[in-house]
Amino acid sequence: MADLKHLDVRNYVRWDTVVGALLIALLVGSFSFVDNFGNALNLSFLIGNTLPIALIALPMTMLVVSGEIDLSVGSTAGLSGAVMGALWNGGMAIETIIPLCLLLGLVCGLVNGLLVTKLGLPSLAVTIGTLAAYRGIAQIVLGANSVTDFPEQYLDFGAGRIGDTFIPKAAVLWVILLVIAGVVLHATPVGRSLFATGASEEAARFAGIRVKRLKLVTFAVTGLMASLTGIFWALHYASARYDNATGLELSVVAAVLLGGIDFDGGKGTIGGAVAGVFLLGALQNVMSLVNVSAQSQIVVTGVLLVISVLGPRVARQIATARARRRTAATAAPANTAPA
């Protein structure tokens, strides 16, 4: 009797699987009904445009799971791109510039992390500040220039695809990072510590998790990934400018929330985040193909977001209510005659 409970469908209906199913439904529907959707070129556009968001979503998922957030990722990406452009103009080799930019991203992430962990400031406030500061530095570094003449083979890595397939070259790099992120979050003590920290920082600390160190490292990795995204962005769009990736942080947070990562921390999966990222990306691609105006696209994305924040909460409340009824039902015979 008790074994049958595992077969209950409701146990398998989680928000992130719902989002995954929606993504598959959208893809299948678009293949069948939307002209020009299913060809290799369009799919490569879809993936290429979504990759910056998909890249940052990996560390952002970890941060949000641990109960923190980084809103400066778009600015860090822009700053990396700007520095990359300035150094390139200065005649430095691209093979030197890229590691330097990654290092810079790491430093940006460390600054966020130190402000949060050492001074105990809320990450929302800290990273809103550095969102402005990093963008400002980017503007100082590169000014009004845009640098476009990066070497051909690097531009091809940023924008080209593998042969005539739908897979952008840079997607291979992303898949490797995705696997690493998935393993770290879901199959290592680090991942478990992140969940524990997000669920209750106090309890995690008592359980012997070095919460501050964990957060500092997560912020640093986020900065590093943000600068990687900035480098990819500059190569993908063949343009390093100080205002590259403006607003990227909002797309990432939107996609991560849509993927069922709880804003309060402690809950979520990498798979859910990826499904959220590509659901938004595919939706945008399809809406453009069927001529939905830019303004209406924003409205659709906004409504989806509200639903995605509400959805899991409502589902959880229903589940708790049901559980309470069940315990009440089983407990009732035991405490008969309380009067």
Add this chain to the structure above:
Amino acid sequence: MPISQRIAASVAATAALSIALTACGGTTKNSSSSSDSSSAATSASADPNAPTKKGLTVAFLPKQVNNPYFTISDNGGKKALTALGSSYKEVGTSSGTDTSGQVSYVNTLTQQQVNAIAVSAQDPGALCTALKQAMKNGISVVTYDSDTNADCRQLFISQASAEDLGRTEVQLLAKQIGYKGEIAILSAAQTATNQNTWIGFMKDELKKAEYKNVKLVKVAYGNDDAQTSFQQTQGLLQQYPNLKGIISPTTVGIKAAAQYIAGSKYKGKVQVTGLGTPNDMRAYVKNGTVTAFELWDPSKLGELAAYASVALASGQISGTSGQTFKAGDLGTFTIGDKGTVLLGKPTVFNKANIDSFDF
């Protein structure tokens, strides 16, 4: 603390690695010098007597949709396309600096296999890969108002030569302030290609002897946002109390500057000129805030872009300099250097003539 040591160690390692890589050399700006001058698709032959095709679809991709200037311009394109028996569509981002959005619109249009794209580029380089992809798929590509790199499109429909615009704006303002005093520029975004080119010519014009008493004190940026431009104007006047004039080479900026000055003690003391539309500026010209400003006719710019797109898609021209094409009532145009087609000299608007324009 072990953690800080470890971080310091990894930072040092990365730095050492980068230095090692520098020593090894690598791909630098000078070594690659990827000046691929293979101008895309211009090798296609053109037949000036080919019939003008009907039933084409030409898509307009402005820098920003719902920007009044581009609305007028694109409506000019629509008018020309209707007259030619082809269809018009407009797509675009709602932000003027969303370059990735513009790229994905180009990609979408490539997928939809439109016949021609007329685009006003937010960034000279960012659209290149996407536009080359579009040309490879047989789509004619024209830029208007704001250009890309020359090998990423077939034609650039230029509103007026950048040089003319930059120099005449300085000439207009200098005359209004009697060739003496401090002036400032209120531009749009700091990255706007066309604005920066004009400002470059303004600075060059100011080097001439007749402007020896005119001093450019600041270039401010209002991001083509009415409120920001308004605040920037306010800031300029507070920072430079002796300011005599402001040049705003953008329709949003000049209107905001005129609006601020019209309602302040600076009215009549500080001159505003630049690029504006007669409908926006009529009230300020009539109440004496603004003496004269200039602009090309954006509607004609859109029309010319449409005619050029159809001529390209019909195979009458291929984008090589020296070729000519007919553009309805606008007359016959010759393709100039680097595939540029000039609409003509800018028009100066003042109290005497402003009522004969409605756009």
